[in-house]
Structures are given as structure tokens and as C-alpha cells.
Amino acid sequence: MASLKRLIIDALKSLSRGRSFLQTLLAFWISPKSDPTKVKQTRKFQRARDEFLKEAKELLLGPIDSNRFLRHDHSLIIPNNSDTNPNLDDPLLLLSRKLKAQFLEGLQTKPTCMLPSYNHQLPGGHERGRYLAVDIGGSTLRVGLVDLKGREITNDGDNTIVHLDNHTIDKGARSLRGTDFFKWMAQKIETSVKRTIDAGHISREEYESGDPLPLGMAWSFPLEQTSPNGGNICPMGKSFLACDGLIGQDLGATCNMVFRELEVNVEVVSIVNDSNATLLSSAYFNPSTRFGLILGTGVNIAAHLPINLIGKPKFGDRPDSWYEQASHVMVNTELGMFGHGILPLTRWDKILKAGHERPDFQPLEHPVSGYYLGEVFRIALLEAIKTTGVLGGEIPPLLLEAYFMDTETMSLMVDGLDSGGKAKEVFSQLYHLPSGLPSTEDMQVIQQLAGYIAQRSASIVAASLFVLWELKNEAEQILLDELEPESPFSEETAVELQIERTTVGYTGSVLSHFPGYKETLQSYLNQLIVSSGNDLKERRIELVQAKESSLLGAAVSLAGMVEEEGRMKVDEKGST
Numbered sequence: 001m002a003s004l005k006r007l008i009i010d011a012l013k014s015l016s017r018g019r020s021f022l023q024t025l026l027a028f029w030i031s032p033k034s035d036p037t038k039v040k041q042t043r044k045f046q047r048a049r050d051e052f053l054k055e056a057k058e059l060l061l062g063p064i065d066s067n068r069f070l071r072h073d074h075s076l077i078i079p080n081n082s083d084t085n086p087n088l089d090d091p092l093l094l095l096s097r098k099l100k101a102q103f104l105e106g107l108q109t110k111p112t113c114m115l116p117s118y119n120h121q122l123p124g125g126h127e128r129g130r131y132l133a134v135d136i137g138g139s140t141l142r143v144g145l146v147d148l149k150g151r152e153i154t155n156d157g158d159n160t161i162v163h164l165d166n167h168t169i170d171k172g173a174r175s176l177r178g179t180d181f182f183k184w185m186a187q188k189i190e191t192s193v194k195r196t197i198d199a200g201h202i203s204r205e206e207y208e209s210g211d212p213l214p215l216g217m218a219w220s221f222p223l224e225q226t227s228p229n230g231g232n233i234c235p236m237g238k239s240f241l242a243c244d245g246l247i248g249q250d251l252g253a254t255c256n257m258v259f260r261e262l263e264v265n266v267e268v269v270s271i272v273n274d275s276n277a278t279l280l281s282s283a284y285f286n287p288s289t290r291f292g293l294i295l296g297t298g299v300n301i302a303a304h305l306p307i308n309l310i311g312k313p314k315f316g317d318r319p320d321s322w323y324e325q326a327s328h329v330m331v332n333t334e335l336g337m338f339g340h341g342i343l344p345l346t347r348w349d350k351i352l353k354a355g356h357e358r359p360d361f362q363p364l365e366h367p368v369s370g371y372y373l374g375e376v377f378r379i380a381l382l383e384a385i386k387t388t389g390v391l392g393g394e395i396p397p398l399l400l401e402a403y404f405m406d407t408e409t410m411s412l413m414v415d416g417l418d419s420g421g422k423a424k425e426v427f428s429q430l431y432h433l434p435s436g437l438p439s440t441e442d443m444q445v446i447q448q449l450a451g452y453i454a455q456r457s458a459s460i461v462a463a464s465l466f467v468l469w470e471l472k473n474e475a476e477q478i479l480l481d482e483l484e485p486e487s488p489f490s491e492e493t494a495v496e497l498q499i500e501r502t503t504v505g506y507t508g509s510v511l512s513h514f515p516g517y518k519e520t521l522q523s524y525l526n527q528l529i530v531s532s533g534n535d536l537k538e539r540r541i542e543l544v545q546a547k548e549s550s551l552l553g554a555a556v557s558l559a560g561m562v563e564e565e566g567r568m569k570v571d572e573k574g575s576t
Contacts, residue, residue, distance in 0.1 A: 125151025216558030277553025282505020296508030336362030462524030
């Protein structure tokens with residue numbers, strides 16, 4: 001009777017998570033009636049836990065051979081490779097070569113990835129002023145007034161945001177079609193601007209009767225950019241329907257049309273992809289930044305590359321004046337689009353793909369990004385429970401729900417490697433487990449499995465970054481060899497080749513909060529540079545966090561446009 005009472009309580013709790021009472025009740029009736037903490041004493045399971053973990057490690061890490069190169073503290077074991085020949089025994093280097101071939105193809109011909117922006121110059125750090133910026137992400141719309149004071153003065157991203165509003169993009173907003181979404185967005189921006197006015201940061205009189213306030217936008221979706229403040233809208237993904245009926249329409253023009261219609265006195269002057277914004281914000285503070293990495297719910301990389309790497313058709317119709325000024329350009333790689341046919345997949349990855357609506361749309365996202373890491377972990381853990389007796393061989397009903405195990409919970413499991421009590425308590429409460437579960441032995445399986453999955457993710461991100469860095473250096477040398485000595489681009493290209501420590505500005509919850517992830521990623525980068533055996537092995541790629549990257553990057557891009565076009569900007573006193 002006590003078990004039934006607990007079941008009813010659990011079922012009621014699970015209603016809020018989308019499970020029906022009947023589903024939970026059925027899970028009870030088909031489960032053995034014995035105490036789940038003692039099942040392992042009366043049931044015989046297919047395999048030992050050590051055997052399962054050994055296979056899991058081989059499946060997840062074997063293809064990247066990480067065990068030979070990483071210690072438990074994430075430090076690098078340097079391979080014996082002092083000559084200039086690549087270490088062909090490094091499977092991760094071989095994976096990077098396959099990625100390199102796909103990247104080169106994408107840079108030349110693919111219309112859905114390696115998208116060149118209009119930004120051909122990195123910020124000099126001298127940009128100053130207050131700028132209105134908006135960041136349209138997958139789950140949040142953020143509007144901020146950003147105060148840029150110059151590289152020498154502004155050294156902390158937290159101190160540059162004068163006013164910030166966060167608006168949740170819920171399922172209802174994501175379901176808005178076409179201009180209805182942009183009307184919703186305009187209303188949220190107007191609300192934030194009025195709050196900024198009420199706080200005394202912007203003059204009400206100037207906003208209501210003056211010229212439109214310049215707005216910098218960070219757009220977290222693919223965009224075929226056609227101008228600094230415009231680009232053709234592409235399919236958005238992430239369950240957004242805003243692109244319905246607007247594919248191929250200009251994003252900036254659509255926004256500005258809606259602003260005028262609703263009498264919201266702002267104007268989009270600059271648009272950047274969120275990964276490009278991360279690159280810009282990091283470069284504003286750190287002049288050696290050449291890449292921006294986002295790794296949270298999704299994954300993406302922006303790269304500052306010489307234009308000789310990119311096929312001419314990918315630039316679309318640009319004026320000759322742009323080419324006269326540009327030797328380099330920021331590129332939104334849309335990294336998730338790569339990996340077709342080359343990524344090592346486990347049976348758990350294949351189960352995930354089989355249940356995915358678009359299994360081949362963004363293959364690199366599945367083993368890497370925060371949206372999917374928890375799901376791969378959940379699928380693998382289900383097998384461990386059924387075949388090895390973890391949790392007494394009984395599957396908690398909530399663990400049967402796809403995507404219920406999020407990456408944040410998974411990170412807590414890894415964090416529990418040194419303090420298992422906390423991780424055990426979280427897991428037990430989340431899945432309403434009986435007293436005594438999970439056991440210490442259960443937690444060892446749970447924690448090691450989570451760690452293997454995260455480590456594989458870090459290795460693939462490292463391979464992607466390394467390839468882009470290598471491609472950039474190779475293209476810079478080719479460009480320098482082709483340029484005439486008197487070319488205005490010769491000096492800046494030579495400077496690019498002299499960078500000994502290239503900075504990657506990063507943001508996103510996985511990199512920022514997942515225990516040991518950044519250190520593991522850094523070790524893999526170091527490993528690849530050494531294993532490559534080329535003359536770049538004395539150089540270094542360094543990961544540096546980019547705070548408030550999307551808003552800051554949008555503001556930095558806008559500042560460049562305002563300075564270039566002589567537009568008005570919000571001054572320190574709040575007037576325009």
C-alpha cells in the first residue's frame with residue numbers, strides 16, 4: 001500500500017512534466033514488487049558494470065584515442081613528436097583532416113554554411129559611446145544599452161551594460177509565423193526602451209520626436225548577409241516559425257518596416273550573427289582574438305579569415321568598394337551543419353538520430369551541443385540500468401521521457417566525481433528514487449558515463465577549432481606570397497602570420513559551467529597542435545571567456561557603423 005501511495009504522489013508530480021497519470025501507473029504495475037534496492041540480489045543481469053563502462057569508454061573515446069593523451073586532471077600527455085611529420089597515430093588528428101575537407105568544400109560552394117559577413121575589420125578598441133543592442137537567441141530576447149569606453153578603460157564586460165532586459169521566447173512566441181514574430185519582438189524592444197528612458201539613460205523627448213535610435217542586432221540563426229544591416233532570412237530551426245513566408249526576405253528591412261508600422265522609434269543599422277558577435281566582443285578587449293565559440297544549447301564558431309579562402313559566389317553582390325577595403329572577413333561557420341558521414345557514432349547516437357525529426361540537418365550538434373549531450377547520456381544510462389542492474393535494474397518513469405535528462409543535470413553528475421554526496425542527492429530527488437538509491441556503485445557508473453560523453457564533445461570541438469586555425473594560417477601565407485609588396489594588405493597579412501597566441505573568445509553554458517570541459521578542450525587543442533607536426537607547433541590557441549558577448553558584439557559592430565556613416569549615437573547624458 002505504501003508503494004502505491006508513493007506511486008500516486010510521483011504520478012501527480014509528473015503531470016507537471018508532461019507525463020500522464022496512466023503512464024506512471026502502468027510503470028508501477030509492470031515493475032517487480034520487490035524492494036528495488038534489493039533487486040540486484042535476486043535478479044541476474046546480462047553483464048557486469050565494469051564491462052559496460054569499459055565498452056562505453058571504447059565506443060565514446062576510442063575513435064579519438066583520448067586515453068593516450070589526457071590525464072585525470074585534464075593535463076596533456078605530450079606525444080613524442082619532435083619532428084615536422086604529423087603523428088598519424090592520433091585518431092583525433094585524422095578526424096580533423098576529414099573535417100578540413102568538409103570545411104574547404106563549405107567555404108567554396110555550400111550555401112548553408114561558412115557564411116561571410118560584411119564585417120571585414122576587427123574592432124580597434126577605440127570605439128566609444130552608448131549603443132542600443134538586441135540579442136535574439138533561441139530562448140531569450142535581450143535588450144541592452146551598452147556603454148563602450150575603449151579597450152584601455154573597459155576591461156570587464158559586466159561593467160559595460162548600463163541597462164538590460166530579458167524577455168523569454170516561449171513556445172507561443174516561437175510559434176508566431178512571419179511578421180507576427182517580428183511584431184512581438186518590436187513590442188518587447190519598445191518596452192525595454194521605455195524602461196531605459198524611465199531609468200534616465202535615454203532622453204524621452206529625443207526618442208519620441210527625434211530620429212530613430214540606431215539598433216545593433218545579434219541574430220542567432222543562419223543569415224545570408226547582403227549588407228551591414230541586412231541579409232536574406234534563412235530557415236531558422238529551433239522550432240521557430242518566424243521565417244514562414246519570409247525566406248529570402250531582408251531581415252533588416254523586415255524589422256524596420258515593423259518598427260515603423262508600430263511606431264517604435266528605432267532602426268536596425270547593424271546585424272551580426274551571434275557567433276560573430278562573440279568574436280567582436282572578445283576582440284574589443286583582446287586584440288589577438290580571431291575566433292568566437294558558442295557552446296551552450298547549440299554550438300557554432302565564427303572565424304576571421306582571409307577572403308582568398310572563400311568562393312567568390314558566396315559573397316553575393318557586393319560593391320567594388322567593399323573588396324577594395326577587405327582582405328579578411330568574419331565568417332559564420334554554422335558548425336553544426338558539418339560532420340556528415342565522418343563522425344564516430346555509437347548505438348546510443350543512432351537511437352537519438354532515429355527519433356529526431358531532422359536527423360541529418362545538423363549532425364555535429366548531436367555529439368557536441370548542450371541540447372543533445374543529456375539525451376545521449378539518458379539513452380546510454382537506460383541501457384546500463386537494464387543490462388547491469390544500476391538503480392536495481394528499475395527504470396525511473398521520468399527517465400523514459402526523451403530529453404528529460406538535461407545537460408545541466410548531467411554536469412552535476414560529473415561535478416560529483418569528487419563529492420558524490422551532492423550528485424547522488426540531486427539524482428535521487430530528480431527521479432523520485434527510493435531511499436538508498438542511487439547507491440555508491442550506481443553513482444560511479446553514472447558519473448563515469450557522463451564524463452566520457454562530455455569528453456568526446458570537447459574533442460570534436462577542439463578538432464573543429466584546430467582545423468579553422470590551421471586553414472587560416474595556410475591561407476594567410478598563400479595570400480602574403482601572392483600580394484605585391486606595395487599592396488595595402490601586405491602588412492596586415494604579415495601581422496596575422498606573426499600571432500603566436502591566438503585567442504578564442506567563448507561563451508555558452510557548457511563551456512562556462514560544465515566541470516572540467518574548458519580544461520579538456522584546451523588540452524585537446526594543445527595535443528592537436530603538437531600532433532600536426534607542422535611549423536605552427538610552437539604557437540598556441542588560448543580560450544578566453546567573452547562576457548555578455550552577443551550584446552557587446554552587436555554594440556561594437558553598431559559603433560563601427562555609426563563612426564563610419566556619421567550616424568547619431570546615444571551619448572553619456574542620454575541625449576541623441
